Amino acid sequence: xxxxxxxxxxxxxxxxxxxxxxxxxxxxxxxxxxxxxxxxxxxxxxxxxxxxxxxxxxxxxxxxxxxxxxxxxxxxxxxxxxxxxxxxxxxxxxxxxxxxxxxxxxxxxxxxxxxxxxxxxxxxxxxxxxxxxxxxxxxxxxxxxxxxxxxxxxxxxxxxxxxxxxxxxxxxxxxxxxxxxxxxxxxxxxxxxxxxxxxxxxxxxxxxxxxxxxxxxxxx
DNA sequence: GGTGTGATCGTA
DNA sequence: ACGATCACACCA
Numbered sequence: 615x616x617x618x619x620x621x622x623x624x625x626x627x628x629x630x631x632x633x634x635x636x637x638x639x640x641x642x643x644x645x646x647x648x649x650x651x652x653x654x655x656x657x658x659x660x661x662x663x664x665x666x667x668x669x670x671x672x673x674x675x676x677x678x679x680x681x682x683x684x685x686x687x688x689x690x691x692x693x694x695x696x697x698x699x700x701x702x703x704x705x706x707x708x709x710x711x712x713x714x715x716x717x718x719x720x721x722x723x724x725x726x727x728x729x730x731x732x733x734x735x736x737x738x739x740x741x742x743x744x745x746x747x748x749x750x751x752x753x754x755x756x757x758x759x760x761x762x763x764x765x766x767x768x769x770x771x772x773x774x775x776x777x778x779x780x781x782x783x784x785x786x787x788x789x790x791x792x793x794x795x796x797x798x799x800x801x802x803x804x805x806x807x808x809x810x811x812x813x814x815x816x817x818x819x820x821x822x823x824x825x826x827x828x829x830x831x832x833x834x
Numbered sequence: 835g836g837t838g839t840g841a842t843c844g845t846a
Numbered sequence: 847a848c849g850a851t852c853a854c855a856c857c858a
Contacts, residue, residue, distance in 0.1 A: 675850070685850070695845065712851050713842030719850085732850055751853070763851050805850050 641703035645676035653794040664744035669736025673819040679728035685811035688728025708776040715763030
């Protein structure tokens with residue numbers, strides 16, 4: 615797929631209206647609403663070395679606030695790793711897992727509640743060369759961003775960016791006018807074990823997009 | 835296409 | 847001990 619011309623810097627180009635960032639109020643809602651509305655928004659990392667790297671969000675999962683959702687990092691309240699979840703909404707929560715992967719979330723709810731949306735897959739748009747170089751094991755385009763660890767690696771999102779304000783930082787979200795699907799795919803979340811909210815159907819995706827990791831997982 | 839398993843380490 | 851995972855081996 616050819617790269618689309620995308621005003622990732624939000625710098626007005628002559629004759630072309632800038633693509634607006636998602637407004638701050640967008641995030642001050644239940645993560646389940648935010649997750650659906652994040653579908654088809656564009657995640658951008660204005661990388662200091664590679665320049666803009668971006669993709670359209672095609673899969674997301676909601677994780678609720680403190681005490682509500684045993685599958686959520688916020689369930690037991692703030693700690694060292696998840697402190698960002700309890701700060702202001704509209705920030706990037708990046709955590710390290712399985713001893714080797716980074717995963718990226720958007721903080722939701724009013725400050726202090728906890729709760730976030732995990733971005734699970736992107737359709738690559740911009741900076742594909744940087745994505746390929748950061749993910750040398752990828753064979754096909756859909757190997758670049760088809761999972762939370764993969765998209766974080768492709769975009770260069772690490773713990774150094776945890777807490778980034780999406781309305782000001784080098785990582786942000788754009789609304790280019792593409793609405794969420796009227797009928798998004800929906801299933802239980804991936805990787806949640808039995809007794810930790812595995813029955814909660816809080817995963818959503820853009821139907822038919824090749825970057826989405828397969829249909830509903832079996833509980834484990 | 836599918837399933838099963840090892841890697842690797844911060845947090846609890 | 848256990849992960850909000852990935853890659854690779856192997857079978858079909």
